[in-house]
């Protein structure tokens with residue numbers, strides 16, 4: 001079920017990011033690295049030109065002075081112009097790769113055929129951290145470019161230092177502890193980020209509850225403002241505590257690393273001064289070393305900083321690559337297997353099917369043994385939490401059974417191409433999506449190909465509205481099918497809960513030949529009369545579908561007056577089938593269904 005979104009090898013993360021940069025914008029990728037490298041080289045040459053000038057003055061050679069001055073001017077001019085180009089290339093590369101990464105995640109998350117990853121707290125945290133670390137992620141490539149520039153500068157500086165004395169090469173060794181500390185501190189920040197992911201998600205959820213219309217109603221009515229505020233503060237306090245602790249630990253380690261370098265720096269300056277006094281180095285070389293040693297100091301603090309930031313951004317990139325892996329594997333699971341049957345001849349069978357949610361103590365469904373014959377209409381009833389929606393999602397291939405098998409005309413659903421099976425399923429859910437698009441689009445999404453067909457789209461949408469007994473929604477829309485839905489958009493209109501639900505049912509009616517139609521309490525917000533009209537309208541089409549493709553309709557409803565129209569009724573209780581039969585059979589049996597039916601009937605008297 002839940003797979004581990006663990007860490008990937010750093011080398012793979014780096015190569016993935018470089019590949020992504022190449023795909024996103026080749027020109028900017030090449031320019032960013034080349035220009036940053038050039039900038040590093042031109043900067044390192046400042047000391048060399050100074051050496052020419054000082055030695056020229058000291059030895060009375062105007063030519064050396066002129067060469068030094070000209071070189072210095074050219075170096076500065078080149079640094080400034082190259083820096084501008086490098087910055088532009090980096091920001092273009094950053095934007096393009098960021099869009100590409102978001103697009104890839106959207107694609108992968110949407111392509112996973114089951115919902116298990118979406119509901120696993122571990123992966124929710126990973127997805128959430130991916131969103132929150134947007135800034136870090138956008139910095140991955142600029143950091144890598146910067147690191148590359150720092151490396152070039154270190155090499156150039158080392159070459160110039162060797163020119164004076166190889167002993168000076170020991171100076172960068174004193175920087176090693178500083179660099180090692182970078183790895184340690186990045187680990188500290190990564191761990192703290194992981195610990196903070198859950199309270200951060202809670203804090204965002206609380207803000208969303210208070211700010212969105214759905215939650216805001218209850219927050220006001222039940223006077224929950226103070227409670228929300230206090231829980232938000234607690235979550236934030238926790239995040240700050242994790243972060244504060246990480247900052248203090250990281251600062252301690254960094255300070256220790258820098259003290260070691262400062263000792264080496266003081267030592268090398270003393271060494272060069274001694275070389276000049278004994279005549280083993282020129283005054284110009286002393287000036288060169290003074291500049292280079294200063295640069296090394298900047299380079300070391302800079303490079304450890306850059307390394308830390310690079311590692312931090314690579315942690316975000318690691319999450320991206322792990323998510324890519326996990327969702328990619330999930331998407332793959334649904335593909336390249338047996339094709340789903342085009343026409344149902346026998347139907348769907350469940351054998352010993354159990355399903356337990358990740359981390360749940362009890363299974364939501366246990367040992368379900370059931371046959372849904374082709375062409376039948378099956379109603380599922382039962383108290384809240386009995387397992388009705390879980391059964392519906394198993395049939396749609398949105399969950400895979402924890403044990404047992406589901407077969408479609410004898411073919412195990414586990415070996416059927418899930419995405420293609422889902423192409424043959426249509427569904428309307430109680431917790432349906434509210435697509436804030438044009439009304440036409442909100443319905444046509446039920447059969448996405450309709451949207452690309454300008455000539456027949458409206459006819460198909462109107463037909464779906466008709467079959468969903470939802471044409472009255474259209475008459476309430478000021479621009480008909482061209483009305484923008486959602487009051488948050490210019491000229492957008494909001495709909496009532498029942499009207500949104502009717503559009504969701506219309507969406508489910510867009511597919512003309514579904515093998516399986518799932519209606520999971522789609523009419524909970526509708527009045528009984530509308531619900532009755534909906535099923536009456538559907539039963540006309542069902543007859544035709546039954547003959548053409550052997551479609552099965554599964555209806556979950558608490559309204560037993562509607563349910564009685566089904567060919568058979570399944571009564572679920574605590575995740576098992578308590579009763580199964582036609583309305584008449586179940587009434588005759590005088591069990592749980594009969595009791596519920598009489599109870600509801602007396603309520604309407």
Ligand SMILES: Nc1ncnc2c1ncn2[C@@H]1O[C@H](COP(=O)(O)OP(=O)(O)OP(=O)(O)O)[C@@H](O)[C@H]1O
Pocket residue numbers: 119357358360364382383384385386387388389390391
């Ligand atoms: N995502 C989930 N994670 C963990 N447990 C879940 C999840 N969804 C449902 N459950 C649990 O599984 C059991 C069955 O839930 P299900 O939604 O299938 O019931 P239902 O019969 O459709 O209920 P209702 O009539 O309230 O819609 C319940 O005990 C519920 O708490």
